[in-house]
Amino acid sequence: MSKKNALGLGARDGAWRAVLCLAAILLFLPLRSIIAQAPPEPAVNAAAGSRVFGAKGCVKCHSIKGLGGSEGPDLGHTPRLRSFYDLAADMWNHGPEMVERMRELDIQRPHLSPQETGDLIAFLFTVEYFDPPGDPGAGEAVFNEKRCVLCHQVGGVGGVVGPDLNRLGQTPSPIQVATAMWNHGPAMAESLRERGIVRPTFTGEELIDLIAYLKAATEGPQDESLYVLPGRAAEGRRLFMERGCSRCHGSPGESAQEGPDLAERAAHRSLTEFAAAMWNKQPRMLRAMSARGIQEIQLQPAEMADLVAYLYSLRYFAESGSRQRGRQLVRQKGCLGCHSLNGQGGSAAGDLSRPEGLNSPASVISALWNHTVIEEEQASTEEGFWPIFRPSEMADLTAFLQSQEPPR
Numbered sequence: 001m002s003k004k005n006a007l008g009l010g011a012r013d014g015a016w017r018a019v020l021c022l023a024a025i026l027l028f029l030p031l032r033s034i035i036a037q038a039p040p041e042p043a044v045n046a047a048a049g050s051r052v053f054g055a056k057g058c059v060k061c062h063s064i065k066g067l068g069g070s071e072g073p074d075l076g077h078t079p080r081l082r083s084f085y086d087l088a089a090d091m092w093n094h095g096p097e098m099v100e101r102m103r104e105l106d107i108q109r110p111h112l113s114p115q116e117t118g119d120l121i122a123f124l125f126t127v128e129y130f131d132p133p134g135d136p137g138a139g140e141a142v143f144n145e146k147r148c149v150l151c152h153q154v155g156g157v158g159g160v161v162g163p164d165l166n167r168l169g170q171t172p173s174p175i176q177v178a179t180a181m182w183n184h185g186p187a188m189a190e191s192l193r194e195r196g197i198v199r200p201t202f203t204g205e206e207l208i209d210l211i212a213y214l215k216a217a218t219e220g221p222q223d224e225s226l227y228v229l230p231g232r233a234a235e236g237r238r239l240f241m242e243r244g245c246s247r248c249h250g251s252p253g254e255s256a257q258e259g260p261d262l263a264e265r266a267a268h269r270s271l272t273e274f275a276a277a278m279w280n281k282q283p284r285m286l287r288a289m290s291a292r293g294i295q296e297i298q299l300q301p302a303e304m305a306d307l308v309a310y311l312y313s314l315r316y317f318a319e320s321g322s323r324q325r326g327r328q329l330v331r332q333k334g335c336l337g338c339h340s341l342n343g344q345g346g347s348a349a350g351d352l353s354r355p356e357g358l359n360s361p362a363s364v365i366s367a368l369w370n371h372t373v374i375e376e377e378q379a380s381t382e383e384g385f386w387p388i389f390r391p392s393e394m395a396d397l398t399a400f401l402q403s404q405e406p407p408r
Contacts, residue, residue, distance in 0.1 A: 326400025
């Protein structure tokens, strides 16, 4: 039986759901092309994860920002950015409930490979990265009230002191906007001083509306290229170090010396909020850079995407697991009722001291998800049978299982 049929989807229905979920990650811009970047690591391919979300039937019960099923919660609305282990713990803790509901709906429980698991978690990690569409009318008001219209022209209206923003309206990605605002910030600041205009600041919502206005007011073809996560986190780390960002904001494992911890700030910001924060803080950053002998930095949009991807990636594996604590959890959580450890414990399932194929955190979570089918009947009927893991405990369990020697 094919995977498609096992999920109870016809060819047309399955394709539609896969497209719907891919659209969720690109929800707010009608994508025409994605600017090429080096492919991300397989375990953090959010675009592939959106396809997993559709093809494996998650969309039947869950929605992403209103697109999808209504049986389960909307996974596109969360109070905070969740790390890999937040999401992994959710998958495990709600396993019995999900299995029971899938049985009621006659949905066959999907099997997830390690790559599919990593991609799916990466997709869920990034959905809050994007903003809802803005209001062009409110954006026009921002454009006028913030006095942008005195220097910039949009759709044939406005001043000519600054660059024409029609081109920016043709590529209305927050990454493009953030890059343009950063690169032209110093020149804009000087021009504003000469003209006696107070430099405006923007909230994230104002910038969302402004981007919507630029897009709506721009005539001619729109390229609408979009830079998306996960980008190239490794390249972003290199840029973060080489361009001197770490001299003020610190390096991984070090406290920030001058500026805020950007990894912590990134955990609570969408793309557009990130762009607004960069603009608002730029004068202070430029003064700090000058005091430290750091030259002004010009960025390409791809570089901006990589830097942001790096900052977000630092929060992806926010917890650092302890294999010692993980070993204790195996006993405390009742895992040895079914599993054995070094030959001691249950016999219904495998020996946890000799796991196979657990060469990444995603492979551990994949094994946990797939293994639950063994006890799904018991888990759904026996009160208190199913152990609950906090995210930090899931990190500990993963560290322990990965530390064990596989059979030879």
